[in-house]
Amino acid sequence: MPILCEASARPDAHYQFLAGGLSGFLEIVCFHPLDVVKARMQIQGTTPVRGEVIYRGPLDAIAKIYRHEGLTSFWKGIVPPICVETPKRGAKFLMYELLKPYFYFGAPQATPLTHAMAGSLAGTLESFIVNPFEVVKVTQQANREKPLKTLSVVKYIIKHDGYGIEGLYRGITALVARNAVFHFGFFGFYNAIKDWVPISQDSASELLRKVSIAGFASSLACVMTVTLDMAKCRIQGPQPVKGEVKYRWTIDTIRTTFREEGARALFRGLGPMVMKSGPGGALLLVSYEYLYDFFKTKNF
Template identity: 50%
Template sequence: MPDFEKILKQAAMQVGAGGSAGFVEVCIMHPLDLVKTRLQLQATKSKINQSDPHYYRGIVDCMTKMYRHEGMLSFWKGILPPILAETPKRAVKFVTFEQYKRFFMFGSPTPTPLTFALAGLGAGITEAVFVNPFEVVKVTLQSNKQLAAQVPSTWTVTREIVRESGLGFRGLNKGLTATIARNGIFNMVYFGFYHSVKGYMPEYQDPLLEFGRKVIIGFTSGVLGSCVNIPFDVAKSRIQGPQPTPGVIKYSSTTGAIYLVYKEEGFRALYKGLLPKVLRLGPGGAIMLVVYDYVYHFLENKFEKKPNL
């Protein structure tokens, strides 16, 4: 098989497997992503009265109040942008990861942990540039505390952002550096840990044990990545979400947002939303990598069985 044809087939399998993995992960784990965003947007020294239905003391309190005041569908607010982005986003992530992996071999015959980490960093940065506009729309929708039926559509919110602020760093691409830092660091840890550890842990012949092995490694990868990149995630939410004073931009840069949160609310505020993030990206990381592996191997077998024309 010519090398070019082989590369195209591999890319097609990565697109199919990555898109499937992203779709499944988003549909299952989106409510926790929404709760994480709500907690991150809520300042510690908030003027909101604690009896206010939109003041959240934690995950359970947030989910209870959202269900009571916004309805069951509110847990999936802002899900359309990530769903629309997931197939190309995961395609970008996994395809570029494989390409970066070749680049960062540094003469080694096999990939090293450094290779996986640097390839993950490159894939995360590339992914962030693509996905950031979707993140801006998603955070805007997630921060809306009206009933789910009263929330404007994804297209309406997108048009409003573009009309009022344009496509640049104050509009549909605001928070780009924070997204790059968040995704780059997460994927550096996520891919670096997953592929390195998977190579050291022997595979099981038993399908159930092998499934468990991949789930455990994927879960740990997601948890570690979440713990490392959370301050950048908080900064991203503050930049992309509604500003505390309408018309006044308080959070404009990544380092500036991190500094303000630390100065005004303390070090712990930089880890707001960590628990729902871990609860989402721990299992979510496992779901994504396991689904990706199984779909990829399924497609690989299909391609191998299909005769060349």
């Protein structure tokens, strides 16, 4: 999630790119364990597969993952997002800034709809960059045995499934839908709420205001997209029966999940998703602004 800024990104693109990448790295390292918990909860069905443990909730999942797999298992699949995070943050932020002028719709200045539309399109374009990394990450996170090496997973997927919609780009429609909706909600909510809440003259209070709004906006966006995220994880992760593709397309995955597991399953993983994205969005905001100001002041 890039940070909202009214100034043009182009003059200081290198500062924004570097600050966004480093803040994204910090967010991943701190909150990746919750991403592992979310993925495990979304992939599992209502009954154990091959004797696998069922997670009854976020805290239960945390306890069981730690008990059966150890502390390091919470960072399974961290290499792919780290590899893509710097270019992803930089590219998305620059796209967002460049796209904003096209969505003023006659208004004299950017409105919440302007930010929502620009953010949504930037998130959509970003999907085509990160999808292969998401497939590898989810595959690693779903594995309950010893950690899988990233390059080994990449080679295996390419060898058996290829580069296309069955391989590194499986789940692309779900990811595009999730990113488009999430960024529309996040940017829209953030800017709308920010305009409603009075600006504080105290620097600490103003920082708290921005952090609170960013966290709240991110949490609302999570609620809007949890079902799409669940579908993405099921399509990109290991299938319930080896050799059979049960989850292939977004709408079909949602229908099948609803029919077999009920409406509650459509919101599986919402707890860890909000726990990760709420504070994660706030952390990203604080670290980005601090790093951006630091780089600009030091004239790197």
